[in-house]
Amino acid sequence: MACQTKARKLHNAGYVENMKTEILCTRKIEFDAAHRVVGHEHKCRFLHGHRYVLEATFSAPNLDDIGRVIDFGEIKTILKTWIDENLDHTTILWNQDKELGSNISTITNQKIYYLNSNPTAENIAHHLFAEIIPALFQGLEAKIKSVKLYETPNCSVVVE
Ligand SMILES: [Zn+2]
Secondary structure (H helix, E strand, C coil), X not given: CHXXXXXXXXXXXXXXXXXXXXXXXXXXXXXXXXXXXXXXXXXXXXXXXXXXXXXXEEECCCCCCCCCCCCHHHHHHHHHHHHHHHCCXXXXXXXXXXXXXXXXXXXXXXXXXXXXXCCCHHHHHHHHHHHHHHHHCCCCCCEEEEXXXXXXXXXXXXXX
16 A cells, blocks of 8 residues: 555656656567687687577667657668678688688688677677667668677677
8 A cells, every 4th residue: 555655656746757768679680600709718719600699779869750769671671681791691700810711711602701809799799889780870860779699599798
């Protein structure tokens, strides 16, 4: 009873209505890629693959005329297209690991995606958050708010 009274008082005082609300919009995009983590103490130093799951979250100062942060389809068109063309079924390597990259591409003819840093989930997520996504969505009202990248169903990183 006491709790209900307190809740009603808070509501009547307008605290609930005045709470700052932020609406976020997240699109999930999955891709397959190989990588290796140079200097890793255990088996992640070996070339291996992941089914990466990227969750890109956007915010906007205002919802658009029909009530959206950004259309889910627009994120898919822009970001999934870029992922498909640049990361999906590639090998993601540190640009200091070019000897491995050249050998792979010589034999398989596949594209190697080089990062300026060791391709940990943290560095891949940060690259997407700080460089790729802002460039892709430049000029749009919605801005990237956070990137969550799963390397496995149990292991993920967040950059925000
Ligand atoms: Zn890995």
